[in-house]
Amino acid sequence: MKLVVQVKLLPDAATEQALRETLTLCNRAANHVSRRAHATRIQEKTHLQRLVYGELKAMGLSAQPTIHTIRKVAGAYATLNGHLTAGNYGPQGARQRARVKASPIRFRKDAAQPFDDRCLSWQLQTRTVSIWTVRGRLQRIPFACSSEQAELLTRHRQGESDLVLRGGCWYLYATCDIPEPEPYAPDGFLGVDLGIANIATTSDGLRHAGKHLNQVRHRNRGLRKRLQAKGTKSAKRVLHRISGREARFAADVNHRISKSIVTEAERTSRGIALEDLGGIRERVRLRKPQRVALHSWSFQQLGAFIAYKALRAGVPVEHVDPAYTSQRCSACAHTDRRNRPDQASFVCTSCGFAEHADVNAARNIALRGAAGWAVSHAADDAA
Numbered sequence: 001m002k003l004v005v006q007v008k009l010l011p012d013a014a015t016e017q018a019l020r021e022t023l024t025l026c027n028r029a030a031n032h033v034s035r036r037a038h039a040t041r042i043q044e045k046t047h048l049q050r051l052v053y054g055e056l057k058a059m060g061l062s063a064q065p066t067i068h069t070i071r072k073v074a075g076a077y078a079t080l081n082g083h084l085t086a087g088n089y090g091p092q093g094a095r096q097r098a099r100v101k102a103s104p105i106r107f108r109k110d111a112a113q114p115f116d117d118r119c120l121s122w123q124l125q126t127r128t129v130s131i132w133t134v135r136g137r138l139q140r141i142p143f144a145c146s147s148e149q150a151e152l153l154t155r156h157r158q159g160e161s162d163l164v165l166r167g168g169c170w171y172l173y174a175t176c177d178i179p180e181p182e183p184y185a186p187d188g189f190l191g192v193d194l195g196i197a198n199i200a201t202t203s204d205g206l207r208h209a210g211k212h213l214n215q216v217r218h219r220n221r222g223l224r225k226r227l228q229a230k231g232t233k234s235a236k237r238v239l240h241r242i243s244g245r246e247a248r249f250a251a252d253v254n255h256r257i258s259k260s261i262v263t264e265a266e267r268t269s270r271g272i273a274l275e276d277l278g279g280i281r282e283r284v285r286l287r288k289p290q291r292v293a294l295h296s297w298s299f300q301q302l303g304a305f306i307a308y309k310a311l312r313a314g315v316p317v318e319h320v321d322p323a324y325t326s327q328r329c330s331a332c333a334h335t336d337r338r339n340r341p342d343q344a345s346f347v348c349t350s351c352g353f354a355e356h357a358d359v360n361a362a363r364n365i366a367l368r369g370a371a372g373w374a375v376s377h378a379a380d381d382a383a
Contacts, residue, residue, distance in 0.1 A: 001180050002175055005174045016170065020110070023110050023163065025059065028059070033048065037074075043081075048070055056069060062132065068160070113163050114160040114162050116160050128141055129141050129143060131163070153174060158177045161173060166244075178312065180311060184269065186270050186373065187268070190271070191362040191365035192274050193325070193326075193362040197343060197344070201361070201362050207359070216249060266313050273317075273320055274303055275319070275320065275322035318369040318372045329348040330360050330364050330367065332351040334349070336349050336350070340357055343357065
């Protein structure tokens with residue numbers, strides 16, 4: 001499996017200026033390539049390289065940064081074409097789809113730039129790197145990382161690393177290819193129900209409450225709304241400073257929740273059963289205040305965090321259909337909308353079983369996970 005290790009560069013003022021000029025030139029070149037790709041409809045990396053390689057060299061890029069800049073543009077167009085094919089910008093004839101197709105992809109002047117081992121070398125014992133810049137190759141730039149990150153880099157780093165400028169700080173994102181442990185045969189499944197009132201609830205009854213999280217999101221939305229309405233230069237500076245705050249907050253919470261769930265499953269030798277969240281925003285019907293909460297929380301990210309942490313620990317994961325898990329009784333399997341008298345309660349109209357609604361749903365998800373595992377592995381055994 002592939003993991004991205006993020007380390008923080010600690011450049012001095014001169015080095016920082018050289019890095020900034022390098023990103024600016026690379027992204028100016030990327031915008032040039034993007035315009036040429038859009039005008040000529042040549043977007044495959046090999047053909048695009050033949051078209052613009054000499055032009056980028058004339059702009060001041062050396063050979064490897066030129067190739068990586070062209071690959072970056074080709075990859076961006078491949079992603080865009082994938083979204084268009086999937087209909088993510090609307091059907092044929094939609095205004096948004098036409099607007100996206102009518103203009104070339106644009107890159108920010110400080111967008112991330114990939115470097116391979118010819119342009120970037122790591123000295124892990126001294127915690128320094130050397131990197132190509134428009135001012136020549138800069139040596140012994142210190143970086144900060146944890147001991148665990150250093151071990152991952154030493155043992156498993158492969159391929160490219162991305163130079164990233166975020167919030168005024170410089171980072172390197174390095175890809176590490178880690179061998180996957182063989183999943184064990186689970187002794188049951190830990191079901192996980194995802195929601196708004198409770199971000200995650202397990203079939204053991206543990207609830208990761210969403211009240212505080214929703215308060216933080218509501219406060220951030222109000223602050224952004226007031227600053228945008230004000231529209232002054234100082235308000236825009238504050239908006240820029242707090243940009244990404246909620247995304248970082250969500251990622252931190254999702255990391256902590258996912259680590260707790262995977263640790264408990266591993267401790268008890270169980271697998272993890274997750275809802276298949278594909279299309280959740282399209283199929284769920286909610287009132288407007290709840291819609292805001294649904295669209296602002298990264299449920300897909302939480303599911304992805306649980307899945308990759310489980311894969312790394314060798315914990316089996318099953319994705320199940322979440323249909324009617326909130327209306328189905330986990331004790332007798334009776335399914336009825338009337339089993340949910342309110343958001344938090346579940347009382348079965350058939351057998352009288354009562355439980356918190358999210359815990360009941362998580363138990364149904366755990367049962368479906370166990371059934372799915374049994375079916376899939378029975379087929380494997382028969383084959």
